Amino acid sequence: MNDSPASAGPPDPARILVIDDDLTVGEVVAGYLTRAGHHVDRACDGDQGLALARAHCPDLLVLDLMLPGTDGLEILRRLRASEDGADLPVVMLTAKGDEADRILGLELGADDYVTKPFSPRELVLRIQSVLRRSRATAPAAPSPALLVSGDITLDPQARLAHRNGRELMLTLREFDLLVFLLQHPRTVLSRQELMHRVWGWDFGDLSTVTVHVRRLREKIEDDPAAPKLIATVWGVGYRYDPAIDDKDGPA
Template sequence: MLGRVNESPPATGPEPARILVIDDDPTVSEVVAGYLTRAGHRVDRAADGRHGLAAARAHRPDLLVLDLMLPGLDGLQILRALRADRAAADLPVVMLTAKGDEADRILGLELGADDYVTKPFSPRELVLRIESVLRRSRAAKPAAGPDGPVVSGDLALDPQARRAHRQGRELLLTLREFDLLAFLLRNPGTVFSRQELMERVWGWDFGDLSTVTVHIRRLREKIEDDPAAPQLINTVWGVGYRYDPVTREKDPTP
């Protein structure tokens, strides 16, 4: 069932966001909701996957806190459904995972989750992670984007509209993927470590570096002719990643 915590958040603190917490553990859900409410946010809660997915679609929260182990639909199924829905494809998602579920964590990131926190976790750390994702999400809105369009080969990116195209076809990118692609296109030929990408693209000074690896792999799947033999986003072994623009030769046949 969907529940609401604190309809009227305090006026002080960060700009309030509407956050949906989907977790079937009432203790975890209550603690998370309590900390987020005290941080100034409005919180909705759902205790199973089907109600949670329906709430995410109906209420359009600013961010989703999603437990992976849920009755009805699990968290990965919810992620797949949201990322396949154009209206919700860029909804920021922070996953809650069990400590040993590394495979599920990686799959969640591959499906488009923006960050994750492992159980047991510090509620204060979770709030910091959530607000870091919210800051990036708000900064990414068209009104806040001063940068002009970028064209590189058959890639075209418009930060104002938050849209990217390859060979004239629109790419369905998550918030993290869009920011990463925009950064790489604006810095061709420069090698960046995973730590540098985390800090300069997403403003994170902590987190799992495998997050960068996963997003690089997802981008390659969307912009490379052969993701297994990338030409655009290249790995510089022992250092990091580099974007190399490729000028495709025109067919000389008249």
């Protein structure tokens, strides 16, 4: 991990909590983030990290999954179940071969992941990408104030989603994905295209898209095992098909 740090600082410095029991990794990550303009808090075990996350309300969490005490997946599970941590952006650090834990982390609501060994500069870029998305507000035009498709209503500016009048508890990534799908009905979109156009990534594991699509289906489909709204186009990607009574697509 001897890359040079990212030279351009973020427009809005953030408070970032790094939870990693490897002191060297923690120091390197904290150093790169500090040089990028962020304020960094560190924790070396899960219990300390969870306490700091609750006490300091960071803007983003860098979370190693393999931790002494409370492990990273349990930390993520507890944060997502709490009011203060439900929308906290989280970037996971995982070992290269831990695909099952990585997928589970994404299903629990992590926003992104980086595998060890990693480039610190890439990690900083991923973190700043997640921060930009979490702070982004929808443009006043040409997007409508509301997006309506069947029984789904989205307010991009307020970042609120409802189905049949009930609020959908969507993560940052899920909300952005649903907005994009409603804005592009009946259009076949590849996983690579979704990764780039929704989240601005030009690199990364395409399985990330697959996991977010599956999570989104669980929240908007009547039967996620037989989806009717987000269809899989085999060998290509996905297509959003508005409900039958939604003749004109999004409002």
